[in-house]
Amino acid sequence: MAANPMTQFNVYRIGPEIKISEIDISFTNASLFMVICTVTILLIFNFGTKKNSIIPDKLQLLGELSYSFVSKMISDTAGTKAKPYFSFIFSLFMFVLFCNMLGMIPYTFTVTSHIIVTFVLAAFIFIGVTIIGFIKHGLGYLKLFVPSGVPLVLLPLIVVIEIISYLSRPISLSVRLFANMMAGHTMMKVFGGFVVSLGIVGGWLPLGFSVALTGLEILVAFLQAYVFAILTCIYLNDALNLHH
Amino acid sequence: MFKKIILKTLAVYFLFINFIHAAESGGMPQLDPEFWFSQIFWLIITFGILYLVLSKIILPKISDNLETRKSQVLENLELAEKQRNESEAKLKEFDDIILKSKIEAKNLFNESRKNLLDDINNKRQKLEGEIDKEVEIIEAEIEDLKKKSPDKINKIAIETSEDLINQLIGVNVNNSSITAIVNDISSKNKHL
Numbered sequence: 001m002a003a004n005p006m007t008q009f010n011v012y013r014i015g016p017e018i019k020i021s022e023i024d025i026s027f028t029n030a031s032l033f034m035v036i037c038t039v040t041i042l043l044i045f046n047f048g049t050k051k052n053s054i055i056p057d058k059l060q061l062l063g064e065l066s067y068s069f070v071s072k073m074i075s076d077t078a079g080t081k082a083k084p085y086f087s088f089i090f091s092l093f094m095f096v097l098f099c100n101m102l103g104m105i106p107y108t109f110t111v112t113s114h115i116i117v118t119f120v121l122a123a124f125i126f127i128g129v130t131i132i133g134f135i136k137h138g139l140g141y142l143k144l145f146v147p148s149g150v151p152l153v154l155l156p157l158i159v160v161i162e163i164i165s166y167l168s169r170p171i172s173l174s175v176r177l178f179a180n181m182m183a184g185h186t187m188m189k190v191f192g193g194f195v196v197s198l199g200i201v202g203g204w205l206p207l208g209f210s211v212a213l214t215g216l217e218i219l220v221a222f223l224q225a226y227v228f229a230i231l232t233c234i235y236l237n238d239a240l241n242l243h244h
Numbered sequence: 245m246f247k248k249i250i251l252k253t254l255a256v257y258f259l260f261i262n263f264i265h266a267a268e269s270g271g272m273p274q275l276d277p278e279f280w281f282s283q284i285f286w287l288i289i290t291f292g293i294l295y296l297v298l299s300k301i302i303l304p305k306i307s308d309n310l311e312t313r314k315s316q317v318l319e320n321l322e323l324a325e326k327q328r329n330e331s332e333a334k335l336k337e338f339d340d341i342i343l344k345s346k347i348e349a350k351n352l353f354n355e356s357r358k359n360l361l362d363d364i365n366n367k368r369q370k371l372e373g374e375i376d377k378e379v380e381i382i383e384a385e386i387e388d389l390k391k392k393s394p395d396k397i398n399k400i401a402i403e404t405s406e407d408l409i410n411q412l413i414g415v416n417v418n419n420s421s422i423t424a425i426v427n428d429i430s431s432k433n434k435h436l
Contacts, residue, residue, distance in 0.1 A: 009273040011283070023281045030279065031286035038290040042297055049305040054313055067306045087299030094298070095291055116280045117287055182274065 005189035009113055009182065030117070033109045037098045066094070070229070077230060078237035085236060092121070093229035100181060100221030104214070112224075113181035115174060122174035125232050133239035143242060173231055180224050184217040394430065401426045 013026045048063030056064060070090045074082050082089075096112055103110025111117055133141040145162040146155070191213060194206035402422050409417050 006272060011273060011276075011279040013279075024279065025282045025285040026279070027286070028279055028282055030283050031290075034286050034290040038294045041294060042302070045298065045302045045306075049302055049309070052305060052309045054316060060309075063302075063306050064310060067303070067310065087303055088295060090303060091291065091295040091298045095294055111287075113274070114283060115274045116283050120284050120287055121291075178274070182272075 005186045005193065008109075008185060008189060011114070029109045030111055030114065033099070033102060033111050037095065037102055037111065040102070041094050041098050066090075073226075073230060074233050077233040079241060081240040082233065082236050089229055089232055089236075092125075092232060093225055096121075096177065096228050097222065097225035100225055101218070103181065103185065104218055104221060110181050110185055112177055113185060115178045118174035118178045119170065121228075122170040125173070125235065126170040129232075129235045129239045132236070133242075136240060137242055141239070141242065144238060169235060173228065177224050177228055180220055184213070184220055188213050188217065398423075398426055398430055401430070 011028045011030050013028055014032055015027050017024065018026045044059060045063050048059035048061075051057065051060065053060070067090070070093055071086060074086055074089055078085075099111040102108055103113065130141075133144070137143075145159050145166065147158060147162070150158050188210060191206045191210045195203040195210060198206065402419070405422055405426065406417060406419070409415065409422075
């Protein structure tokens with residue numbers, strides 16, 4: 001019988017318990033998939049850049065296409081000033097994309113379906129972008145909360161709204177990715193459970209749904225990685241080119 | 245059969261409700277803080293390694309390669325443009341040479357034709373002159389012969405008639421009377 005659809009998100013220890021002064025940092029299945037994801041990315045790009053010929057082979061083409069894809073995305077949204085942060089955004093996009101995509105393989109664990117992981121990434125981006133903003137513009141970065149052309153009467157309200165929206169950025173960024181991943185995987189598990197319990201007679205409909213959902217989830221996996229990266233670019237753009 | 249399916253569907257529906265209850269009672273594993281620090285720790289390590297390796301080793305390689313390809317393509321394009329210009333110049337030169345040699349050949353042809361025609365004309369004139377001269381000489385001779393022949397015929401006629409008369413009659417006739425007769429006859433013949 002199909003198990004609880006949430007059990008796929010369980011984290012459990014692999015190997016011994018590792019503790020640094022009461023903090024548990026044991027190697028878990030989540031850690032395993034983070035490592036697998038990193039190794040996969042590095043292997044693909046390593047083999048892709050090994051020959052570096054003028055006419056690329058398949059892996060090299062993959063690397064070059066993703067390079068130009070991310071670089072175009074950054075220059076479109078954040079301009080040329082964002083070039084020093086290219087490596088970070090590239091790594092971020094690849095990490096999220098591969099975690100999402102690896103999660104689509106049956107019996108794997110989806111790293112990005114855990115709020116803590118996405119939240120740490122989002123918080124890091126939020127803090128980093130804020131620091132960059134203050135370094136580039138000093139206290140002038142606070143002008144971000146004061147849009148130009150707003151009547152003075154409305155200004156206190158607008159500033160409060162702007163501050164709240166700015167502070168909610170890491171939450172919206174992390175919850176978007178986490179919720180999408182979790183919801184998709186739960187849905188697939190539920191429909192998979194239907195297939196098993198309805199058997200050979202009635203199982204075809206949920207099976208069809210499962211197949212369709214798989215396609216949708218692969219799309220979502222890519223789209224969420226893209227959204228995550230592009231929102232990072234937009235936040236970076238706010239910090240680099242103060243528009244308000 | 246249908247009853248079975250309906251029953252089964254109902255059972256599944258209840259199972260689904262049970263799933264949700266189980267999820268609620270068990271909670272989302274994501275919200276269980278037991279392994280949060282472990283996940284943060286491993287996320288920092290793996291993502292850090294990924295970022296370092298990508299930014300220090302792999303991305304520079306890709307960007308270098310893209311740059312070299314770009315420059316090489318530009319270089320090749322430039323080279324191709326240069327070679328095209330060169331070949332166009334060569335082609336023009338070639339065309340010029342052909343045009344020039346065509347004109348030269350025409351000139352040569354015309355000149356040699358003229359020479360030949362001149363030559364032929366000269367020779368013909370010369371030959372015609374010679375032929376005319378010879379014709380004149382021969383005509384003069386013929387004229388001469390024409391002038392001399394009646395006298396000779398007369399003389400022969402006189403002699404033969406003298407002989408004939410001598411044999412027939414055995415008389416020597418006066419030469420002058422024979423001559424007069426012969427002349428008379430020949431002048432009559434002439435008139436005929």
